[in-house]
Amino acid sequence: xxxxxxxxxxxxxxxxxxxxxECVQDMDHENMFWYRQDPGLGLRxxxxxxxxxxxxxxxxxEGYSVSREKKERFSLILxxxxxxxxxxxxxxxxxxxxxxxxxxxxxxxxxxx
Amino acid sequence: DAKTTQPPSMDCAEGRAANLPCNHSTISGNEYxxxxxxxxxxxxxxxxxxxxxxxxxEMASLIITEDRKSSTLILPHATLRDTAVYYCIVRVExxxxxxxxxxxxxxP
Numbered sequence: 456x457x458x459x460x461x462x463x464x465x466x467x468x469x470x471x472x473x474x475x476x477e478c479v480q481d482m483d484h485e486n487m488f489w490y491r492q493d494p495g496l497g498l499r500x501x502x503x504x505x506x507x508x509x510x511x512x513x514x515x516x517e518g519y520s521v522s523r524e525k526k527e528r529f530s531l532i533l534x535x536x537x538x539x540x541x542x543x544x545x546x547x548x549x550x551x552x553x554x555x556x557x558x559x560x561x562x563x564x565x566x567x568x
Numbered sequence: 569d570a571k572t573t574q575p576p577s578m579d580c581a582e583g584r585a586a587n588l589p590c591n592h593s594t595i596s597g598n599e600y601x602x603x604x605x606x607x608x609x610x611x612x613x614x615x616x617x618x619x620x621x622x623x624x625x626e627m628a629s630l631i632i633t634e635d636r637k638s639s640t641l642i643l644p645h646a647t648l649r650d651t652a653v654y655y656c657i658v659r660v661e662x663x664x665x666x667x668x669x670x671x672x673x674x675x676p
């Protein structure tokens with residue numbers, strides 16, 4: 456089975472801290488995605504990557520950056536965490552071809568205090 | 569912006585068919601329609617996808633209108649475990665954006 460693993464299920468950080476959320480997939484997928492999910496807003500795309508060292512902005516990239524140094528790992532970075540970044544963060548991966556379904560991790564619930 | 573419109577919520581009786589609509593009037597010729605669902609506290613799960621033709625798998629059926637401007641996901645015999653938020657998205661290769669989805673509640 457495809458596995459997408461996010462490093463933490465729950466995380467509490469202080470305002471102003473630099474936060475790293477890690478995502479690892481084991482199926483050699485080219486595409487990886489980071490979303491945040493807030494009540495009533497659904498899943499909103501932050502960044503995605505279609506290859507190592509490649510990244511594209513999604514709908515809400517402000518306040519975030521990403522890193523993809525290896526194919527299996529996609530990191531989301533909050534440069535200076537703020538309380539409005541308290542959210543559920545979801546990582547996904549997929550093959551690049553159309554017709555390929557995406558696989559999601561279980562999510563990281565981040566609280567910034 | 570998401571390219572799809574779905575009703576915010578629907579109810580369905582257990583054992584009956586659940587028909588979830590999705591409008592995607594601006595879909596382009598090479599975009600596929602995908603459906604995912606998210607059960608509370610879990611990551612979204614892929615259900616089915618299609619381009620033009622109707623599709624069926626072990627989880628659901630997907631009916632796409634001839635003009636491709638709308639589609640319907642059908643769960644033929646809904647169970648309580650099908651209670652979830654269902655997302656319809658249109659996608660070409662790398663990009664994958666979700667809307668707010670439909671919260672389906674299956675009632676006994």
